[in-house]
Each structure stands twice: as C-alpha cells, then as structure tokens.
Amino acid sequence: MSQKIVAVCSNARILLALGVAVSAGVGCGGGQPGPRATRFQGEPPLQIVATTGPVGDAVRHVAGQHGEVTTLMGPGVDPHLYSQERDDMVRLENADVVFYNGLHLEGRLADVLEGLAARRAVFAVTDRLVEENDPRLRQVEGFYGFPDPHVWHDAALWADCVRQVGEDLAEFDPERAADYRKNAADYAAQLDALDAEVREKIASIPPKRRVLVTAHDAFGYFSKTYGMESLGLKGISTEDQVDLARMNEVVNTLVDRDVPCVFVESAVAPKIMEALVEPCEARGHTVRIGEELYADALGRPADGADTYVGMIRANVAAMVDGLRGGEPSEPEEGADAP
Incomplete structure (x- = not known):
C-alpha cells in the first residue's frame, strides 16, 4: 500500500489547531484527497522541504541546480x-514539494504531512520499497505495524531510494526530468561504490567482535547488510524503555564475545551506554565508550558527517577503531567478508 499520503478530516482539524490554513478541498466524508499540486507550475529553483538530514542530502543531490x-x-x-x-x-x-522518510520515522510529524498532502506534492522516499514489498525491508515487532524505518544505513538500499527521488521529481517537474534522472543515477552510483567500501572496512574487524551495541535499534539494516550483530538497548524508537533483562543480555554478549567497545549516538544521551561499563567490569571485562555514531541525524560540518557519505564513513571508522581493539586489521583466516 502506498505511503503517498491522503488527507482526512481529523488531520485538517490538526492543521487548523496549529494555525495553518486548510484547503476547502479536504473532504471529511470518505477521506478522499482534496486538490493537489501534482505538477510544478512555477520557475526553478523549486522550493523543497525535507524532513531529515539523510533525506535532505538525497534530494539536494538529485535536484541539483533546479532546487533549493x-x-x-x-x-x-x-x-x-x-x-x-x-x-x-x-x-x-x-x-x-516535500520529501520525508516514511515508515513512521517522523512519527509526531506524520499527521501534519498527511494533511499537507491535500495541497502540496508530498513524497516518501521509501514509498516504492513498501509498494513492491521489498524483501530487504526489515520487519520488527511493536513499531506501529511498520518495518524498521532506518533504511539509509544500508548504502545500496538508500541508493534505490535516491533513484526513487529522481522519479518523483521527474513526475512533479517533467520539464527537467532528464536532469533529475541523471543526477539520481550519478549519485546512486556513488552510493553503490560506498556500499563496497563499507563491506571492505567492516571485514577488517575480527568476526567474533562484530557486535554493534548502541542505545536503540537503529543499525539493524547496517548489521544485516554488512555482517554484524546489532544489539540496541532500546527498540526501534528512542521512546522505548530499557528493561533489566535486555541489559543483562547485552552484558552477557559483551563479556562472552570479548567485545571491547559500545557506542553512544548523537541524538541520545550517553548515560544509557555508560550503565554497561560497571557490570562488565564486575565480571572481569573492560568495555569502553567508543566514538559517537550518527544513528538518526547527520553531523555538523566540523565532524565531517554533515553529508550522507560523510556520516556513513564516520560511523564505519568509529566502529572499526572501537571493535578491532588492537587486533590486526586483516580479516581472520578463512573468514568471509560481509
């Protein structure tokens, strides 16, 4: 079922409560969409709004000179x-035009986007993955019935989302469709190369230590694709709570697998990860807090993680540095690369 949003009466009321004008075309009976701008009528550059950093980076590459x-x-x-x-x-x-991730990543903003779709072109970059029931989508329990939304941590999967952005912009602004499709193809090719780069670097971590412990379950796609085991203290959403059983499970894994490092996230307070250090030490295993990972947002220019490619490379560098723990950089003999 498509994620391209239709407006319903309840969301019109939400927008009115926020002081935003609502088109009279929003129907409150059968939930049908009202009038929608399906083609660009003005002159470039297009004014484009993206919700998250990874989405904004993708759209910026595809729109090129034709969009702000x-x-x-x-x-x-x-x-x-x-x-x-x-x-x-x-x-x-x-x-x-507005682009968003979808799969309920922008949970609290979803109602607003739903109402906005009556009057603006609104696209989810994961829309085609859902429509085609892409087998790479990671199914999880307890996340509002949606798959895991953190698809950008798989560079090849994100490349397909970039191609979808190219098609969406071509549909919305057909006069410049060839440029959008070319830009999308060029950038997607860069991400396919990045995918190969990540596989090579992760292969340098000893297989026993390819365990990624983070605050919440944001790296499931990354771990599945690049041959790691992902252990988030929380579930898919940072709103989830940590229970004692989960904490004990993670501590057992850190000790049994001799994992030297756990990772904080840029958008989550580090205290939750610091709580793992003492119980590991009590069992004779030293674990340290590694470099910050960018789970749900890009970094700042000074971090070198203010672009999607920069973010992925920064994350991989932190993982390799933290998890090798002084081990040789070559893969163990007989170990296959992810």
Whole structure:
C-alpha cells in the first residue's frame, strides 16, 4: 500500500489547531484527497522541504541546480521525538514539494504531512520499497505495524531510494526530468561504490567482535547488510524503555564475545551506554565508550558527517577503531567478508 499520503478530516482539524490554513478541498466524508499540486507550475529553483538530514542530502543531490532544499531536522535532532514548530509549518506551507522518510520515522510529524498532502506534492522516499514489498525491508515487532524505518544505513538500499527521488521529481517537474534522472543515477552510483567500501572496512574487524551495541535499534539494516550483530538497548524508537533483562543480555554478549567497545549516538544521551561499563567490569571485562555514531541525524560540518557519505564513513571508522581493539586489521583466516 502506498505511503503517498491522503488527507482526512481529523488531520485538517490538526492543521487548523496549529494555525495553518486548510484547503476547502479536504473532504471529511470518505477521506478522499482534496486538490493537489501534482505538477510544478512555477520557475526553478523549486522550493523543497525535507524532513531529515539523510533525506535532505538525497534530494539536494538529485535536484541539483533546479532546487533549493531546506531540512527541518538538523544535527543531533531525534526524528522519533521531533515536534514541529510554527516556523516549520510556514516552511512546509511555502514549499513546492516535500520529501520525508516514511515508515513512521517522523512519527509526531506524520499527521501534519498527511494533511499537507491535500495541497502540496508530498513524497516518501521509501514509498516504492513498501509498494513492491521489498524483501530487504526489515520487519520488527511493536513499531506501529511498520518495518524498521532506518533504511539509509544500508548504502545500496538508500541508493534505490535516491533513484526513487529522481522519479518523483521527474513526475512533479517533467520539464527537467532528464536532469533529475541523471543526477539520481550519478549519485546512486556513488552510493553503490560506498556500499563496497563499507563491506571492505567492516571485514577488517575480527568476526567474533562484530557486535554493534548502541542505545536503540537503529543499525539493524547496517548489521544485516554488512555482517554484524546489532544489539540496541532500546527498540526501534528512542521512546522505548530499557528493561533489566535486555541489559543483562547485552552484558552477557559483551563479556562472552570479548567485545571491547559500545557506542553512544548523537541524538541520545550517553548515560544509557555508560550503565554497561560497571557490570562488565564486575565480571572481569573492560568495555569502553567508543566514538559517537550518527544513528538518526547527520553531523555538523566540523565532524565531517554533515553529508550522507560523510556520516556513513564516520560511523564505519568509529566502529572499526572501537571493535578491532588492537587486533590486526586483516580479516581472520578463512573468514568471509560481509
């Protein structure tokens, strides 16, 4: 079922409560969409709003000179907990087209996007993955009935989302369709090369230590694709709570697998990871807090993680440095690369 959103009466009321004008075309009876701008009518550059950093980066590459992209959620912002402000509503209302991740990543913003789709072109970059029931989508329990939304941590999967952005922009602005498709193909090729680069670097971690312990379950796609085991203290959302049984399970794995490092996330307070250090030490195993990982947001320019490619490379460098723990950089004899 498509994620391209239709407006319903309840969401019109939400927008009115936020002080945003709602088109009279929003129907409250059968939930049918009202009038929608399906083709760009103006002159470039298009005014484009993206929700998250990875989405904004993808759209910026594809739109090229034909678009100006504004991203709502900057470095260190947790999309699971994000609540829109009035300035965000103004940006959304003034946009020619809006791109979002989908799969309920932007949970608290979803109602607003749903209402906005009556009057603007609104696209989820994961839409085709859902429509085609892509087998790479990671099914999880307890996340509002949606697959894991953190698809950008698989570079090859994200390359397919970039290609979808190219098709969406070509549909919305057919006069420049050839440019959008070419830009999308060029950038997707870069991400396919990045995928190969990540596989090579992760293969340098001893297989026994390819365990990625983080605050929440944001790296499931990464771990599945690149041959690691992902252990998040929380579930898919940072709103989830940590229970004692999960904490004990993670400590047992750290000790049994001689994992030297756990990782904090840029959008989550580090205290939750620090709580693992003492129980490991009590069992004679030293574990340290590694470099910060970018789970749900890009970093700042000074971090070198303010682009998607930079973010992936920064994460991989932190993982390799933390998990090798002084071991040789070559894969163990007989071990296959992920």
